Amino acid sequence: MLNPHPTLLAMRGITKRFPGVVALQDVSLTLGRGEVLALMGENGAGKSTLMKILGGAYQPDEGEIILGGNPTVLFNIAEAKRLGIALIHQELMLAGNLDIAGNIFLGNERAAGSSFGWLDRGGMNRRAAELLARVGLDLPPTTPVSRLTAGQMQMVEIAKALALQAHIIIMDEPTSSLTLGETRQLFKIIADLRATGMGIVYISHRMEEVLEVADRVTVLRDGRYVGDLSAQEATHEKIVSMMVGRPxxxxxxxxxxxxxxxxxxxxxxxxxxxxxxxxxxxxxxxxxxxxxxxxxxxxxxxxxxxxxxxxxxxxxxxxxxxxxxxxxxxxxxxxxVYLAPEDRKRHGLVLPMSIAQNVSLPDIGNYPGGGAWLQRGAEVRVATQELERMRIKAPSVFRKVVNLSGGNQQKVVLGKWLAMRxxxxxxxxxxxxxxxxxxxxxxxxxxxxxxxxxxxxxxxxxxxxxxxxxxxxxxxxxxxxxxxxxxxxxxxxxxxxxxxxxxxx
Amino acid sequence: MRRELGMLVALVVLCMGLWWSNANFVGANNVFNTSRQISMLGILAIGSAFVIVTGGIDLSVGSMVGLTGVILAKISSTAEGGLGHPLWMGICFAMGIALAIGLIQGLLITQLNLQPFIVTLGFMLMLRGVSQTIVNGGNISFSSFGSLANASILSIHGEPILPLLMLFFLAVVIISGYLLHFTVFGRYLYAIGGNRDAAQYSGVPVKRVETITYVISAGLAGVAGICWSSYISQMDQNVGVAFELSAIAACVLGGCSLRGGEGTVFGVIIGTGLMKVIEDGLDMFRIRYHDARGILQFWHPNDNWRYIVIGAVILVAVILDQVVHIVQQHRRTRGTAAPTHPPTGGFPVQPPSEPKVGAAS
CATH class of the missing domain: 3.40.50.300 (P-loop containing nucleotide triphosphate hydrolases)
Structure with a gap:
């Protein structure tokens, strides 16, 4: 075992399927106390899915999760939190209308008696102030989160994880919206957390950061486990070749x-x-x-x-x-002039409609011989042609786009425009x-x-x-x-x- | 189509049950009356469906029924309070007002990006107030116009059984069915309801199409209002109150989703039928029994149950629909493999030592 840290978490043989795709196939991962593990892989390699399983948001179809030596089922997010796993999303999940303390204790409020008891704002603010001091954020806990910078929000997320007494913190692209100074500050905090025995999973595309902060690198590709590299072995080239799988x-x-x-x-x-x-x-x-x-x-x-x-x-x-x-x-x-937009689910496709209906949408008003009348025959002909040209993997053009994988959805967007020269x-x-x-x-x-x-x-x-x-x-x-x-x-x-x-x- | 067929079965079962309990259910009088009711609500509900398919909502149609009826009575009634102009003048004027208000609502919603709920709620209240102003707290008798609602195209043993209004409804069904399901315009409605942004990025003239749906909704409310004014022959300020909710309920029962993108004209017809058969058929329902002394008695459900039953039917319909949906999605996601979980363990409940993270500043 190349891992000198006592094992905090082991995920073994994790498999997760979604309609039309196997997102994870027999993936394993271990994390030790006081270890920073970088999880690397291309977009779509399965990093987020794996972390959502660890965070309790998804259930694996196969495989086991061993936490502190005991096989565990993380049947929902609340259970994962209870067991000390905190997931910090790339798009920070903070409620902008609440203040810092309100966010730190969101879902975990201190109140007299039940949820309908009097909120202990004073107590929460005091505890929040302690936590903020520990993450080096010099702001009153009553500051509205909407006034914070991205870096400050990141610190609030970490304070939130500390409030839950987390053993494991997962950070998904934590530096993607941080300035250089804020990144330095984050690394300092990560080092301090590591010193207290916490395990950190660090997901990032920025190679220099990973090489700097990680004790070990685990690489995924196409939903499969490729291998581990220790900090000493890891180089830019090695990681990339493992991620990409070919030159x-x-x-x-x-x-x-x-x-x-x-x-x-x-x-x-x-x-x-x-x-x-x-x-x-x-x-x-x-x-x-x-x-x-x-x-x-x-x-x-x-x-x-x-x-x-x-x-x-x-x-x-x-x-x-x-x-x-x-x-x-x-x-x-x-x-x-046509655009295949960045956010294809939001701007590119009408998900509940079929491939044929999506392909024809921009042009169906101009199909010959139609006028107002819907030309279903022409629609199916055009869509079938694009299905073949783009090699979209679907049983027919009547398949709803929502059931296709990301790659096939993008091909539908392209097919829609290619049909129109x-x-x-x-x-x-x-x-x-x-x-x-x-x-x-x-x-x-x-x-x-x-x-x-x-x-x-x-x-x-x-x-x-x-x-x-x-x-x-x-x-x-x-x-x-x-x-x-x-x-x-x-x-x-x-x-x-x-x-x-x-x-x- | 699954939801629509389920509702059709429910409607047939309901009618059979009512027929079984009371032969008068298929009597000429009841058939004539119920089909008049279905025709008028159906016209209204189909109008609402155009808006609902795009993901919008139109709360103003009940007030629109009242307003067009009151305007028509005011202009064309020869009774006291009416101006006694020819009927066509009243109809044209009422329809013109309805279409114009629909256009204004549509433009406000699309051009200023206002929420349809708020805009149409405002118009619902305003139009109601205008109706009240016109009748001035009283009512306008309009019995001279009863010929439209009372006209029949088929009689059995001298009793009318198929109302002329049914023909109106049929015409609306055919035209709307064509528009929604066989035209590019209809396709655009579903695309907008399915994903407004993607429709816009595909070059669909979203604002124009949405505006038109509010004009259609208001126009059909105007038609329903004219029919209604003939049916009740006495217009007052409360005509059409809460009709918008019946129309929306009929759409939802018939398989429209208020999130948009779903719904068919056929479904709306079935939904309307269910609404009206329950509403008007409930008092026909009776159970025969012999009391302790052996005398034949009838048990009737209390008339007040009407809305309890309708509300319950709507809830059961959407709950069933959602359950089926969840089960299907579950099956699709799981595939065939059943998950095998090890017995639940847990983390040793012992927090890590209190971290001392250095404050940088």
């Missing part, structure tokens, strides 16, 4: 370098809502233009402007040389939450579409994807395009330094 180059289809196609869409001084200055760029026929940038750098907002879902505050656009300024999504669609296809985080196999398929489709002369704009936070797919990379920062790099000049370090502002434009 990166094999993922991305070979594409000839394209140059000199005519410009399809161009923007001049386009002012995105919330921006102070305009952006200018163009995208050519058959080109994939990648957009890199941090979360909040304005990429999604820019795409919404291109798609007519939001209005520009100024500037001009031209589509194939003609003025283009869509005021509604309908305008954009009628001109052949795009001029410009905007893909916002095209492979987020999609399993590895489907990811590679989507890359192949993108390459094929570009080869047909479609201009593709791709927004991605996945650096490998940006580098692997783009002909040119536009790097955004603070709602401006800092620089557009050619494929030859684009390296991970270069892009990272531009998008964080380290390299002046």
């Amino acid at each position: 990166l180059s094999a993922w991305f289809p070979e594409r000839p370098a394209r140059a000199g196609g005519e410009v399809v869409l161009e923007a001049e001084n386009l002012v995105v809502p919330g921006a102070r200055a305009g952006v200018s760029f163009n995208v050519r026929r058959g080109e994939i233009l990648g957009f890199a940038g941090l979360v909040g750098s304005g990429r999604t907002e820019l795409m919404e402007v291109l798609f007519g879902a939001a209005s520009a505050r100024g500037g001009i656009m031209r589509l194939e040389g003609a003025p283009y300024l869509p005021s509604t999504t309908r305008d954009a669609i009628s001109r052949g 795009p001029k410009v296809l905007i893909l916002d985080e095209p492979t987020r939450g999609i399993d590895v196999g489907a990811k590679a398929e989507i890359y192949r489709h993108m390459a094929a579409l570009a080869a047909q002369g479609i201009a593709i704009i791709m927004v991605s936070s996945d650096m490998e994807e940006v580098l692997g797919m783009s002909d040119r990379v536009a790097v955004m920062r603070e709602r401006r395009i800092e620089r557009v790099l050619d494929r030859a000049d684009a390296t991970q370090e270069r892009i990272a330094s531009i998008m964080t502002g380290a390299e002046a434009a």
Whole structure:
């Protein structure tokens, strides 16, 4: 056993199935007292599912959980909490309308007698103040949570876990919205918690952080356990190769370098809502233009402007040389500019409807011979064609989209637009939450579409994807395009330094 | 369709039961009356269904029934309080008002992004007040217009059995069935109810479509109001009170979800039938028995039970529906494998030593 820490938790042979997918297959994980375990894996590798099982939110179909030496069933969230497991979600689960103390004791309030007894606010505030001191947050417990920064909220979540006398704290992407200073502060607190014998599961995509903070790394891929690395063994390259399972180059289809196609869409001084200055760029026929940038750098907002879902505050656009300024999504669609949105369940799909109904939705009003009358025959024909072209895994086009896996759902979104012959296809985080196999398929489709002369704009936070797919990379920062790099000049370090502002434009 | 068929079975069983307990249930008089009631509520409920399918709600339709009836009586009644204009003038004016108010509600909801519940609640109260102002606390006799509701298209032994109103209802059913289930417009309604944002991102003209549903709802409420004014032949300020709730209940009984995206015209017809058969049929229900002295007696349910029964039926319907839904989802998720859990253990109840986390600042 490479683990020097006495075992606090062992999960063995965990399997979890969802409709149409096996999310976890025979996964094992151990955590010792005073250990920080980093759980690594691509999006869709099963990290969140595993942690939701540990947090009591899901029940495993197979496998056992051994807590403190005893086999345990975590049949709900309350039970997991009672047994000392605290899960801190990436999107912090704090009630903004309550104060800090109210949040720390939420669901665990101190009151005289029952839930209907008088709330012991004084006692809760005193205890909350002690806990806040321990996490180094110098604020009165009566401060409304809505006034806190993301970093301060993180501290409140940790205080909440301490209030529950947690033995195990799971942190899901804790630094994703923290500043550098707040991250340092968090690491200091993690070190202190570790010293008291607490076990911490740390989930993050940021390799440097993981290498710094973790005692051990467990890697998942496609819902399976791949292996463990101790802090001494772990390197960036080793972890990535375990996560990806093959060299990166094999993922991305070979594409000839394209140059000199005519410009399809161009923007001049386009002012995105919330921006102070305009952006200018163009995208050519058959080109994939990648957009890199941090979360909040304005990429999604820019795409919404291109798609007519939001209005520009100024500037001009031209589509194939003609003025283009869509005021509604309908305008954009009628001109052949389509968006596959970042949050496909919210913006991309009508989940309770069938594949056929989703595919036809934007275009069914224009099916020939119909007028107002619904052309069900044509609808099924078009959808079947897309089902085959996109190789959507579903028994028929009448299958409801809600029952498909993430990868197949994304293929439905793409199929919907491909049926309408795009001029410009905007893909916002095209492979987020999609399993590895489907990811590679989507890359192949993108390459094929570009080869047909479609201009593709791709927004991605996945650096490998940006580098692997783009002909040119536009790097955004603070709602401006800092620089557009050619494929030859684009390296991970270069892009990272531009998008964080380290390299002046 | 599962819910609709279940309700159809319930309706048939209910009618058979009533028939068995009281042969008069299928008598010409009762059939004529009940089918008139079903026609009028059905027109109203189908209007509400358009809104409900998109995930909206229209609480103003009961007041709209009252207002259109009062306006029609005021303009066209020859009795005291009426202006004695021709009938067509009254009908056109009443319908015009109804459509205009529907449009205003729809525009307020879509253009200003107001909540449909609040907007239509406001109009429900306002329109009621306008009706009261028009009748000025009294009523307007309108017996001259009774010919519409009393007209029959089929008589058996000289007794009317199929009301003309049924034809109206049939026309509404056909047109609405076409609109909801066979047109692009109808598809858009379900898409909006299923996911408003995704519909918008697919280029569906969400605001325009939603606005139209409120116009349809108000328009059909106007039609129902005109029929109703003929049926009761005396308009006062309380006509149509709580009709919106009956209409919504009929939709829900018939399989519409108030979350939107679900519901069929067929279901709404069944739901309406159930509502009205229970409401008007309950007092026909009787059980024959012989008392201690051997004399034939009849037991009648108390008339006050009507709403208890309707309320209970609605609750049972949605509960059953949800239970079936949960069971199906459960089966789908579990697949075939049954979970095998080890016996529950637990954590040794001994908290870790009190952490001393250094305060940074």
